[in-house]
Amino acid sequence: MRAALARLSAAMEDLPVETVALILALGMVLGTFPVFGCPTILCAVAALVLRLNIPALQLVNQLASPLQLALLAPLTRAGSRMVSTPAGSGIASKLGAAALAATAGWCSICVPLGIALYFVLLHGLRRARRQRFQLLEVAV
DSSP: OHHHHHHHHHHTTTSOHHHHHHHHHHHHHHHTOSSTTHHHHHHHHHHHHHTOOHHHHHHHHHHTHHHHHHHHHHHHHHHHHHOOOOOOSSHHHHHHHHHHHHHHHHHHHHHHHHHHHHHHHHHHHHHHHHHHHHHHHHHO
């Protein structure tokens, strides 16, 4: 875990604060997408479209994968209250209904929290950078 965080820090060292906040927020939100395999594809597409650092975004995605597992049942439960799924007897229809419910829960919970996370990270990173530059000015 420490090595992954060191790599992430090195990958985002010279990036603007807005980009770092966007990479962290997108990686966390897309990394919790409740359909296995999709977060990697979603992060790659988002990185290409927004011209972000692909390895950094994928690393945040991988660090968020335990959250994907932990949030699978709560997101499915929340989404099942919003989405009416047709009754089917086959296992494929039940898995499809569960995936649909989990995706609906993810859209209603994780996406708004991701937007809030972006602004919180942006404020915190700007503040940390200002303090760092003030310390450098005092040292010089």
